[in-house]
Amino acid sequence: MNIFALLSLISTVVSFFFGTVVIIKNPKQLENRIFSTMCYITAFLGFIEYSFRILDDYQEVLLWGRFYSITAILPTLILHFVLLINGKLEKTKKKLTFLIIYGPGILFYVLGTFTDLFGVGFRRVYWGWTYSNPDNEIFIYIFFLWIITILIYCLVICFKNYKNVLEFKRKKQIRYIEIGILVMLAIFLVFDTLIVVLLKIDFPEMTITGYTIFCVIFALAMWKHELFSINFQDFVESSSKGFLELDLKENKLVYINPVLLKIMGYTRKEVENESLFPRVIYPKDILNLTKERDDTNLEFRIITRDGKIKWLSGSRMQQYNKNGELISLRFWLDEITEQKNLEKLKSDFVRRTSHELKTPLISIKGFAELILSLYEEELNSDIISKLGEITQGCERLQDIIEDILRTSKLESSELKPRLEEEDLSFLIRFCTHELHSLAVQREHSINIEIVDSIIARFEKEEIHDVITNILSNAIKYTPRKGWIDIKTEILEDFVIVSITDNGIGFTEEEKKVIFHQFGKIERYGQGLDLGIDGTGLGLYISKKIIQSHKGEIWMESEGKNKGSTFFFSLPLNKA
Known part of the structure; x- marks a missing residue:
């Protein structure tokens, strides 16, 4: 076996291998099917070349030679593939496009198979067998010129589209395709066109080797830069959600889809400016937006082209390199500016209304207490009782107003806890001691199993409220002579x-609402000896506080009258 036969055999194996890998990866995608067809035809032609270079029997060579003109189909497949990748095919003209792409290739294939235009028989040379020189070389020149024209046209399409594509991976894919076409074109021009056809030097045809190298480079693009997902940009272009990709290494905007461009008020050409990213993202939100984080949901502000501030909400995907470094971020986003404005309007309304209610409430309570202090000896027991109820009612209403005001403050995304190093174990014991008298009144036993000292960073007053709220609920909603366990892990x-x-525990339906605003479970008329005061805001406030501390809060219960366990987590203060 000579070296040229070995080269043809390698082309066969390599092309077949990559064609199989790609079609197995995603057989439904059209680009993959075209590419695999290209690889299989290249492998078949490589095997024919291999036969030409090892066979001695002329009749066997003639038999294989009948199939060699299928090489005319390969340029059409390359053209179809490149047009698909670059989004140049019109769906409304599929039949016409198919005819324009494949018509000439099929014509050359038919002429090469059933006429002597490619050559009359074969002749023996030092590397094996090759076509005899045809009587009319014009046909060969036209055929070669057609191949060169297609390859150059494919390059022009890729070069033009490369400038318009913003997505990093798509750019890499197109660059690989350009390299593959250039290598194949160079091999075809130098060896087959210049040496063999124009200079008429006896040298082995290298077209199949060029096609093989082309297939390998394409396959590498598929492997390394996800060409299996080549329709990704088409997907985000037509998505109803905004899409954004950031390159953290170069600190620039990589890609943005039309929906987000419209929200921002910029054109595609304007966002290619590398310095645009810091101007678009609201300064206070840049760090939170780009830093590595476990949660995928986020909200942030942008500054539009005309200077307006808009809110965006959505999810993000973090992409890492082989060293585990965060290199890029992808965001799926919706505009929530109107929702944020409504929330602010609601918060302002609640705050103002609450303040307006507090003034007459203080007066009512103050006058009731004044009457009791000045005229208690002159009033009968019924009036004193009614005044006492007025005072207690005012206190309950004050508590509700305070909870509503606090809820409104906690809903602000800019409100951050004042974190300081504190001993959580001490705070748990302190809260338990504060509620001891209530537990004694309800005849409960409280068992504490906690670590002696747990140092963490939190706002003491807020976590105090969380512990007090959960523990007081346990005391109030447990029938007399119950037990309560407090543990840390x-x-x-x-x-x-x-x-x-x-x-009393919780049903599955009750579990779904207890952390919502006014999610209090009504227990009236159930014959339970419980303390039922409350607004239904306590657990909602607790949830907001824990979330602001980057922790979580949740509960477990096996069902009604089977007790419950409330959990919350806080980050530890580690050096």
């Missing part, structure tokens, strides 16, 4: 606090 970088009781 250290898990990696978090401490988990659990408060368990043997109280």
